[in-house]
Amino acid sequence: MWGTIFSIALKLVGWMIEKKASKDEAKKKFLELLDAVKDDAAISVKIKDSLTSQREALKKRLEEQKSGQQPPLKG
């Protein structure tokens, strides 16, 4: 009788330790992921810079066209 109780209690403790370890591992991976992707937030800055410089380049090309030079269409 006490042997059975002891065996069940041991299994229960083992299961709890394993669950805790797996939870800790998941948390570690989660924090690693957050750390790894933190620089992605700069994507908005990159899009802004790219669209702004494209607009400036097009304005320049249009001015060149108006002043008599005819740069070929891209592509």
Add this chain to the structure above:
Amino acid sequence: MRSFMFIFFVVMAFLIAGCESLPKSVAPVESQDRSNKALWNWKADIALNVNGVQFDGMGSTQLPGPINIELVSKAKLDVLIISSCQRYVSYEKLDKGWFGGAGKKFTYTYSPSPTELAGKCPLYFQAFDKDGLTAWGLLAFKYDEKLPATVECNGQTYVSNGFTTCQSKNGFEQVMRFDKDVIFEADSSCNAVAISKRQIKVVPSLGFCNITFTDGVNYHAAVFLGYQSAMIRGE
């Protein structure tokens, strides 16, 4: 008392046996190969409802704000990061789901600052749940772009009035058509080629790329994403 103890141990034994018969860890499908890559390697799929207009992952709308953005994420919002060219804000467990855990919905009121209003400055949403699942979305803003285009994007054809967002599998051909002759400037990763003076083929490489078109008077801006694959979360 004896019968009570007997029932208690039988129940405990079943519980333990049941727990042991479960798989040790069921990794979400998405997390298996992600290797901490940027979220935009996968298709954006946070549902964005902006002033009643629905977008699947990526979209554009008109400023000035404030605008209400209702987000529905496929990953629980254990952490949500919202960033623009100026702001970077993070939230934890925004929406309480079942049993007090994180939920998947959030309403964000965006009041752009003068700097955000002045630039072409999209909002980027990144959602993370503690099981390793992720989701993301992007909302771009139309400023003075007025040149309309007919867009063929990921199998759908629609008219875009000044600002286009389009996401598709990287290396797949997308098309933009205009009613007038246009010239354009494009990031090299767009692999943009003029089929004619009014039709441009775009084959985005992996990641974001941008193009600006003009007919000499008005402008059209476009943000393309070439993604590696859709997120399969195994749910």
